[in-house]
Amino acid sequence: LLSVDAGNPAHAVSPILPGLMFEDINHSGEGGIYAELVQNRSMMASDTTPVHWSAVGAATLALDTATPLNTALNRSLKVVLPSSAGAGNRAGVSNDGFWGIPVRPGTSYTARLFAKASRRIGPLTVAIESADGRAVYASAHVPHIGTAFPGRPFELTLRTGSRTPVAGDARLTVTTADPAALGETLWLQHVSLFPPTYNNRPNGLRIDLMDKLVALKPKFLRFPGGNFVEGNTIATRFNWKNTIGPVWERPGHMDDAWGYWSTDGLGLLEYLEWVEDMHAQPVLAVYAGYSLKGEHVTGDALGPFVQDALDEIEYVTGPVTSTWGARRAADGHPEPFPLEFVEIGNEDWFDSSGSYDERFAAFYDAIKAKYPHLKLIATTSVTSRTPDLIDEHYYLAPSAAQASTHKYDNRDRNSTKVFVGEWAAQEGRPTPDLNAALGDAAWLAGLIRNSDQVLMECYAPLFSHVRNNVWATNLIAYDNLTSYVSPSYWAQHMLTSRLGNTVLPATARALPGLATVATRSGNRLYLAVVNCGTEKVTVPVELKGLAKGVKRQATATVLTGPSRATTNTLTEPGTLVPRTSSVTGAAASFTSTVPPLSVTVLELVLT
Ligand code: AHR
Structure with a gap:
């Protein structure tokens, strides 16, 4: 039995769900969403030969x-x-x-x-x-x-x-x-x-990919990575000051985390305009003095990096009368961008020297002193300061993702709020198969149910070029002409577009293998049910706490396929897409049958 208390919401759905995460991986930027068609336009990709x-x-x-x-x-x-x-x-x-x-x-x-x-x-x-x-x-x-x-x-x-x-x-x-x-x-x-390009921006983005992102109605974009912000070494970090101004005055740098040249034509301002075009907000990841191969900076040597972050925030938010706000205006965007969240580094649990506590404190103190309203995100636990949020990453097998739907159910509600800044059930290349999508849906149902704790989430990685798939499982893939979305994209689209603004308490009894989340906005009640099993399941649903009743007519949106391995591809992009239909028989107590290997969202109208 699935029993939902429609009259007493547990808490609000976090208003900043869902989001997107982007870094230049798998030619996501160069040869991806950044619409430049010439490779090695700047002749900087090799020191010896004019490659391409x-x-x-x-x-x-x-x-x-x-x-x-x-x-x-x-x-x-x-x-x-x-x-x-x-x-x-x-x-x-x-x-x-x-x-x-x-x-x-x-x-x-x-x-x-x-x-x-x-x-x-x-x-x-x-x-x-x-x-x-x-x-x-x-x-x-x-x-x-x-x-x-x-x-x-x-x-x-x-x-x-x-x-x-x-x-x-x-x-x-x-x-x-x-x-x-x-x-x-x-x-x-x-x-x-x-x-x-999208919105006709002269140094802009690929239209088909932007259309797919905008359709997800993201609330934020976390950028520029990921490992891309760190680089393998300090010299190959995302050095934002080299990514602004005329594109022919940007040196570019080796994206050595993922093995190709970045012109940095997709630079800080282009990221911000991308966010603006999606009507989202930026989650700005700043370089925090640690690079992937272990180089790290402490003590007084941190000063210039902290100053770089302050300057970067000023470039994003400062008035045109400020030094970096004036640079932004000169670059073509006098209006400051809104900014609420800044992430200090990326996956600093990899820093075996343990320097993050000190580095986080240095950035925290400087940023909070100048911008007390900003919310600062730590990338691993720290004791030196109390971060506003902590970024947790989960790359899981589909079965583990399915089982983890309850991960946050019993969390200490008073602990630091969570930003799940990278997550994915990994199966399928270059995009997830149905099995992974079911894992993703079950996991995301858990994040939404617990969105009083998990305020923000974004799947990763977002993109892969089909000819440069260095990271196996990604949400969207493309070649230079066309693109397609994965079943996981659709599962996320379903759960986040058919979503109320409050989470309803729900208890499932004797329904193994199902993950659920119930939400409500006004007279709309959304019931998402993920069936990871290979048998159809008959779900008796009981709606408690109703002021009156429920309209018999409801809407069901279903994503399903014949096998766990079923997937979408560049040549068969429409194998798995959600189908929406009208169903009857909704009531305060009714039975819904969910197909095997499926994500179902029922939209019920309360009277
Ligand atoms: O998303 C791919 C990589 O996974 C990111 O760059 C990094 O943050 C994580 O380890």
């Missing part, structure tokens, strides 16, 4: 550190053009993008690039072409290239025709056929190509 760049025609390519664009992009791509016209009469370079450049019909692409040559030449043609170079899908020209880099990049619009095929393996080329260019040298830097 190839010669077109008889050009020869090299990295040229003697010809920097500026101090950040301290090199350029040197293109020595052939001295005599050969077949095809054009020469230059091509970029292969992130496993190909995606192209679609009737679409405008924005190219930006810096170019200069050993003598004035032109025109320079920028084109999106088929992989074999036989088809030109879109092109535009820079009429003349001078002998010095311009102050700003050349900007071109490349528009594909209505008959352009959809292709994922195109190339971006930059070439010239000017006879005057024979034997001359061309230098290129910051060669960029953007498709249309």
Whole structure:
């Protein structure tokens, strides 16, 4: 029997559930939600070769550190053009993008690039072409290239025709056929190509991925990681001051936690605008003096890192009259961003030196002194100060996630509140299968039931490119053209979109294998039931404490599939999707039958 007390809510559902967590892993940012299509646009990804760049025609390519664009992009791509016209009469370079450049019909692409040559030449043609170079899908020209880099990049619009095929393996080329260019040298830097972006932001985000995130109605975005904020070493941390300003003045850094170059084009301001576009709030993770390979900072040496965090908070929230608020305004966003939560580091339980207590205290004291209203999140337990929340991470086998639905039921209600800042039932690659989704649903039901304790939660990781799946199980996956969501995405969507604002006390008797949560807003009662077993279950439901009755007509949303291993893929994205239907027979006492391997949310109307 599932007995629900509809008249006496246990507590409010936390108003800051659910959220999202993002770090650049599995090409989540570069080649992922950050819409840049050129890989290694800044030529900074390798010190020895211009990776992802190839010669077109008889050009020869090299990295040229003697010809920097500026101090950040301290090199350029040197293109020595052939001295005599050969077949095809054009020469230059091509970029292969992130496993190909995606192209679609009737679409405008924005190219930006810096170019200069050993003598004035032109025109320079920028084109999106088929992989074999036989088809030109879109092109535009820079009429003349001078002998010095311009102050700003050349900007071109490349528009594909209505008959352009959809292709994922195109190339971006930059070439010239000017006879005057024979034997001359061309230098290129910051060669960029953007498709249309979400909200048309010039340095923006991929529309299909943003649409999927916005549909989850997240209350916050935890960023920039994860291990990405720490780096393997202090030098490769997310150094936010290198991630603001014109993108061609950002040096980028090695994302050595996950093995690829980050241009930091997705920098602090872009994260904040992403949050703004989702109508969510930021959960800002600041670097806290510890990197993954064990480097850590203590004592006076911590000072500059604490100051960096204070400056970062000022960049986010400060008025335009403040130093860093003025920088934000100069970067294009005069309005301060709202900020309530700051996380100090990431998974500092890995710091075997035990320095976190000291580091947390240093950040806590400085931040609270200047910004007493901010809520500070610790990443492991500390005794030096009392954090406002503690971030706990759980990567579990599906069966463990299912069993952990009761983890917070008997928690000391007076202890520090929890932010489950990373969690996932892990099974399936690159996205979870149904079994994992059931584990996730059971776990999330427990978090919602206990959201007087667990104020915030976010699944992790969020994204994987299908061609760079270094972390097995992720919520959403994609190639350069299309994306799909996992059954776990749908389970979370169901539980958090069909959710009241109060949690109702519920007791389940003799219903093994089921996880439940009941919530209510006004006259809507939501009953979520997760059946992790392979048999259908008949659930007698009793609603107590009703002012009057229940409408017979209700709505049932069900996610289910034929086996635990069933999943969605890039080619079969719709194998598992929730189905909503009208059901009758709801009453103060009624019976609901939930299918095997299913998540069900019943929406009942109280009279
Ligand atoms: O989400 C993947 C990684 O798992 C995160 O970077 C880290 O915080 C955790 O160990």
